[in-house]
Amino acid sequence: MRMKKLASDRLHILYMPKWYPHKYDPMPGLFIERHGISTLPFNDVSVLYVHADNNQKKPVYEFVISKDEPLNTIRIYYKRAATGFSPLDTLINSCRFVRSHLKGIREIRKRHGKIDIIHVHVLTRHGVIALWEKIRHGIPFVVTEHWTRYLPSTNTFNGTFRKWMTRIVAGRASAIMPVTANLRDAMIDCGLKNKNYIVIPIVVDINMFSPNHDKNAGEKARIIHVSCFDDQQKNISGITRVIKRLSEKRQDFSVDMVGEGIHYDELLAYGDEMGVKDTYATYFGLRENEALAELMKAADFMIMFSRYENLPVVILESYACGVPVISTDVGGIREHMNADLGILLDSEDEDAFYNILDNMLDNYHNYSAEKIREYAVSHFSNEVIGKQLSEVYKAVAKS
DSSP states (O other): OOOOOOTTSOEEEEEEESSOOBTTBSOTTHHHHHHHHHTTTTEEEEEEEEEEESSOOSOSEEEEEOSSSSSEEEEEEEEOOOOSOHHHHHHHHHHHHHHHHHHHHHHHHHHHOOOOEEEEESSSHHHHHHHHHHHHHOOOEEEEEOOGGGSTTTOOOOOHHHHHHHHHHHHHOSEEEESSHHHHHHHHHTTOOOSOBOOOOOOOOTTTSOOOTTOOOOSSEEEEEEOOOOHHHHOHHHHHHHHHHHHTTOOSEEEEEEOOOTTHHHHHHHHHHTTOBTTTEEEEEOOOHHHHHHHHHHOSEEEOOOSSOSOOHHHHHHHHTTOOEEEESOTTGGGGOOTTTEEEEOTTOHHHHHHHHHHHHHHGGGSOHHHHHHHHHHHHSHHHHHHHHHHHHHHHHHO
16 A cells, blocks of 8 residues: 655656657657656656657667756657558557556666656556556556647547547546646547546746847837648648738738748748748748747747647747737637737638738737736746646645
8 A cells, every 4th residue: 555645745756748859859748848847846757758769670679768857767769560560560569668668667666766646748548557557556647638639620539449548547547637728628528537627738948938128129020930830730821821911011021930840841832932931931940949939039929820729838938038929719829818918810810810910010019028928927937837736746645
């Protein structure tokens, strides 16, 4: 029987994320890492990330143990099976996924001691591992959910077995922490019942993302768009058409298009075709950390024209820089939007987007960078989110 922790004890939390920075891409799951960092003043945090590797030959399992990261992190890369027979590959890869986690959990116990709580980031498979550890060792687990698959606009929570297993895992979690109330409601509508839903948003590095108090008004307003360049979700082609239309009326603006993704080359070509590339729109490709923050600080306002979202971290980072936002009213964005922060509009409404952009170019200077920044600090800072997470951990440990 597990001993209950005292409220004053530091807890050892094991993060098991679906997405996390890895050797092939430093960007996925950065917001998950920031969640873990935010709670370090109150708890010890280890991370176990497992990645299927198409390039790996030998060994089947490669352990990479971090030495210079803020969180105790073990990454396990397992060789993705490629027998040519899909059902067999699925079976082999599922076994390797499970075995990687069990190996990793043993290694984390050996290095960092007893695990008090497992924190799953994104269901379903990681939740199954956590449920097994709860049944076998009595370790409670909590879940943070970020995924859009439960939203009616995406309708990608499919498969009878997946739904059944996800509902079982959700019901056995000690808490479920979606990043927005909108996502919480969507999960409940999908049958993921739990008595302890607690909305805790994404954390923002408010030191890296901060206002540029020396910013001077230029001849042209600087607009910024940051995304993964998935046009089906982000509707960047729609942004391009509106930029083109606006440029035919006025020439006192430029747009920094930041990011890369599956449609980047196509969208670059479309910008060229529409005559806005290198005239009204500059395509920067991927920018990370300080390089991204510098572009955000230089902006006068941000634009998003997505078809579906949860709560994009780039909007919150824009707030931290004191920069207002124009966004479509999708997902949980309206939960953190008011007249002091920016403007919402309907998805796909290019006429409304054009008119709002036109008006914003004349009025963006009326927004208070201090008010916008204060909202970010009071809602998304390490101190705020870290305390919220730690309160959940304490309650779970005492239950």
